[in-house]
Amino acid sequence: MSIQPGDVFGFWNPQLNAYVACQITHIVPADKPDEKDGYAALMLHWTGRELLSIDQLKQVKPLVINFYFWSDHLDHLISAGPIPPEYTYIGNFEVLVEEQPNSYGGWNSGSKMYRQLEWERISEDKRLNFKAASKSDRSQQVEIAGEMVQLNTRSLYMNRIPDLTDYTELDRLPCLTYLTVFDWSSALENYVRTHDFIYKLELELQTAVERIDLQHTLITEFTMKPQNIHELIVPKDMDRMTFEGSLQHDVYIKHEREGRGITLRLNGDAVKTYRFLWGLKDLSVLELYSADDIDLGDVIDRFPSLQSLRMWGKPGYIRGMEQLYKLEQLQMFTTVDMFGFSGEQFPHPHQLPQLHTLWLTSLPDDAAKTIKQAYKQAAKQGLDLSVHQPRKPDWLADNLDNPFRAWDGRDGITPVQAKKAASLYKQIRGQLREFAAQAQTGEMSSKDVQLQLEHTFSTYIEGFNKLDKRKVFIYTEEREEIFGALTPLISGLVKELQAIQIEIDEHSLWEYTDQLRDF
Template sequence: MKPNTGDIYCVFVEQLQRYAACQVTRIEEKTKPLAAVLELDWTGDKLPTEEELDKMKPLYCDYYFWNNRLDHSYVTAQVPKHYIFAGNRPPLITEETNSYTANWHIGRSIVSQLKWQSIPEARRRSFKEAAKDNTPVVVGDVQLARSTSAVNHVALRQFSDLSVLEQFPCLTRIAADRPYESLLPFVNGNPFIYELQLENHGCTSIDLRSSSLERLILQADGLEELYLNKEVTFLSLTGTPSPKLKIHAENGGQWLTAAFTDNAPPVCGLERLAGLHVTGAKELDLELIVRSYPHLKELRLWGKPGNVVNLQQLEQLTNLTIFSTYDMFGFSGEAFPGPDRLPDLTWLWMTSLPADAAKAIKDKYKKEVPKGLDLSITKPRKPEWLAENLNNPFRDWDGREHITAVQAKKAMNQYKKTLAAMSALPEQIRSGGLTAAEAESALDALVSDYTKAFNQMDRRSCFIETVEREEIYTVLEDLLSGAQETLSAAGIEVDADKLFDTFDKLRDF
């Protein structure tokens, strides 16, 4: 459904168990039309009456670091299926916005605003006052502003006593990489901490029921029991979850999105899980996922690349509204359920998938776009491409908008050439054909060649931007990590910092 300027739409917000509302204030007619959407200060247990529509006002937000700010952003001018047209009124604001978001998210700000207002006023006032205060606070060798909102594991290591965190009233995010006896009590007692990253915690049981967390990124190794608070909406478990792991979440995870690496654990307590993300997948059986998480509304799968079987089981997820894949293969278009089997689907994005499946799925769903489906089927891959790119870390460059096929091919070949040369070094050392000093010199030369190759590629078209620069660095990091491991077994220690210095000195991108 295409919106019009002034249209007011309502959507049911699960966390509130009420309807929220928004208004389209402007339409930008571009190649892909955009709609400026404003969240409104209204909720109701049923759709609004004409009288209520006349009284609606913009939602002015002051939660956390927002100060009397509107939630007003451009989104794709395609109303999602589950949004309900309530009426049309002259736009409540005429100011333009320079904010853009990926999708319609009405209700998010009103949930945050209500949560903020539930915090005692004195604490809220202290937060707002500190947000303007950049007075330095010195703790050990660390100096942080009083307005600091995030503390990472490097800073935490400098604190002999975590009670020092009380000096930062605006603290909202903490990242720790070792056990701290007082950390969890602090998080449980602070209403402003909405994100916690925790690694190497050494706990078999973690209880966060008294916290106000919204996001939790947690190393799962050794963990057997996890108690979550009601407000948490995103849980990412890294490492290897224990088969004994039991997660206690509000209503079995009814409002929770969980992210796992490689695969999703079968039964772990999240029987009503709303959203599931699987990254780095190699082999996925959708039948097992559906059996463990039958109430999913969102399912996103990222391959390494990976294969997925029993894709037809998607039709069992009758509440599914969002489905996306990236670098996932092993299925046909016939296996993908049609629109009649997934009637609530509002978002279908599949990138880098079998070419025949891409065409069949696009044909099945293109008629759903005018009805509110956000459809994107891109980078169809033929079997020959997959065979060649299975172990190519630059495979995503093939089909990227500003990168040519020739540049993607050159990047892949440079990776393969560098990997082969580095992999040959240990045998050359063991056979006596290479000394330790010569191996070190050879590595430096390989890093130089790797860097110069990308300099040469970028010289004419300057296609290497921030994302590509990070990818080139990450690939080199993986190459040197592998070299460190194999050469260490051959009795040679690699100075990676020195090699990265070579990379930084030579690179022009």
Template sequence: MPAPGDIHVVHNERLQAFVAYQLTHQDARDGSLAVLTLDWTGATLPDPAAVAAMQPARFNYLQQDNALHHLGVGKQVPRDFQRVGWRAPLVDAAPNRFGSWPDGSEIERQRHWDALDAAATQAFKRAADAEDRTVLLEHGDYPVRRCATRLDGAAMNLAPSLHLFDALPLLTRLDIGEPVPGLLPWLRTRPLIHTLDISHTQDTTLDLRGTGLVQASIDATGLHHLHLNHGLSRLTLHGTITPGLVIEGEDDGRWLTLISTDATLRWSGLAALGALQLRDVRELDGGRIAERFLQLRALHVTGAPAVLHGLQRLGELQHLHTLSASDVFPPEDAVFPAPGCWPRLCRLWLGSVPAALGAAIRKAYKREVASGLDLAVTQLRTPDWLAANVDNPFRDWDGSAHVTTAQANKAATLYRKACSEALKLASASGDAAAVTEALAQVGRTYTEGFNALDRRSGFIETEEREQIYTAWLGIVDAVEARSVMALDREVLRAAMNEARTF
């Protein structure tokens, strides 16, 4: 049984080294553990002398200053963690942050920071200590100040030269919604800019090589070639992805997590992709995933809900470490891969899956929990549930921790009623202003329904509030599509906010 003081190591493939951790605390209420990163890495397992010399690791990348990496995590030690010794816990205080089990990526980030241009990192640290709000560039209500951490394309296009922004030592993010001449050559001179969100690229080729990006979100509409930089760890693709798109990346994508809502995977490249996240998909093919990405280590799927074909083909992914899925429904006769297919599997999280399949998975994988598999199979669904909830944006409320079944059902009813009334407006005669005004009233009634639902128990928090709002925007989208009108979304947004009390 895991206990505070235990020291474990886990192998990080990118570092080609083991990284050491200590379990420091265990919550008496639920058994959850706290994990501290230690200052040891090595190509082979540590000997007793190395264990005795280990100390807490300290991190200073970005805003951190000699900080510990100390997290509250789950209670099941992953099976790829190896116990190598015990020492009295090296820190007294319990952590105030929570997250997933670490894997050495925090060591990667520190080493990446240490390898950056020293003048740039020192300027960043100095600027972080003393906020300079001097205006560098006027930009309406949002002038660019010397302490800016992000820029958008509109502001950049106001500058006589992009090198004006070299005076922003804290700049780490770019949100580019319009073409910015000279963007990429300039970006290659700014190694601390780690995040790029770009759309409307116009060109058919986007070349990020030579930049210091760690995360990129790209509208791939019209792209034929996408060249990724070394060090990129997360790539989000949106827009209309054409079958002719070719993506090239470091080590064929081995260290990359790719995020997309397009499950067709019609583009080519990244044959060694490390992690794939498919979000809000309606249909996907396990065989297609296995054929494209045989070395996949992590697969996450959220359905809208989704029909999954070729479930058993996922068993071909022998390197799989993590599999999570929710609102994914294979055919009734589908067979889930047996435990032997995934010798490296450490985490299997399935939510909102067919009841019979979920029960079979629990039975088949029960023994694996004893050897360290983190198993969670929740929210088992009947065929009747699926038939009733295929178009219900609040389907995941049913069975959640703090929303009752009655509340989930009422939310679905409010949505369907608002959707029905809104689509009637789309078919009626009238101009955009008249439809907007009538739809605003539908939005008020929809919102007041949730006010009443929340009044007794106050269960609507940030996540639920966002889901209610997103569902309403989906209704507005449907009305615009059917009526072929551009509605005044500010009026519709204001109507909802004025009525909202949750």
């Protein structure tokens, strides 16, 4: 169907166990001929067990969100087409908001509606205290277990307050929402269970813990590194779980819906730990970052109900691509820098009947051509298809250790700029290796080392300053990649120097490096 401003769609939200609705307010033309138009969708403040008629929905107002740190904001985003298949057309009425939003995002699932309603269930006094504290300045502090902490603290590393034994003292931080914990106890578990605002928890446990029960908490985002838990009980409304670091034992995860509605993200060494995770047979979304070698058959056996599967390689290889068709509920499939498969192995469109988004970036050249041709007709019928940056076999050999390989072929970045970025990285990496060897002689003080590092990093940043000055191309994503390439280099060097009693002020080095940039 042809989408028009004013069109209203309803869709089911499993968290609310009810329907929600949105209105298309604007059609945003694509920047390029081969891209699809975007749609600005405005969430409406309504839920119901059955869809309303268009006349009934005319009385509904836009959803205004003010939970946690939001401040009376409309849930209004631009998303790439097509309209998701689970959206049901209801009708059309006058557009409620004339101004087009500036923010982009994925198609709305109604999660903000759920969060807003949960927020409104908390007593008004607590919500007002939360808002007041979140707007306080840095000079306002409170004492907790002998340590002074800013009143507006949102996230807290628990090792910052080493003498804390009575966790109710944390109530002096009215807008605390995020805890990073290094030791687990029943007292801390009870506190998290009874706290109204803590929804994000990160565990960096120093010792193994047999069981953690978060079932009756408001935790919706959970990160564990390293993975020292044997049994984890999570709330039914858990939204995102992230695992980092290797895992050598089974972890049993108890969830009321066996993973339905959860996004599981596995990073780096944790990518293959899905083999040790039990209890998530109905997992909805799996994201694998810095993958090297993925057996797709294993993934499908463990998570047969996936609706979305996304993989980023370092680069990486996929084995068993011909089994992808077994994911009968698959709606989105994304790969970046993943190789090892051919176009003949990739399922045909009729084998993935639920698929509405297929994004493949930096993949084997022959596979890219075959898949693009095979899905050409499906794209005309509404599939969101993007097949970019096909790679020849020699490209992979040349870019295994290049953190800027994604720049090769990216819109807005020339081949010369991509090549120069790779050269700057190789240069600083070589300089740091040589520098570490020199430091081993014991002839340099910590101060000498700090100054030398600042000089080395200034050369790296100035190189990007010059590139961007000739033709601006470094924006938020590129800026993060430039600094992200430095992170493992700095971390590795700091550990290496610590072993020979040379201390580096890493925070100061990052500040110095950031001040140098013009982009």
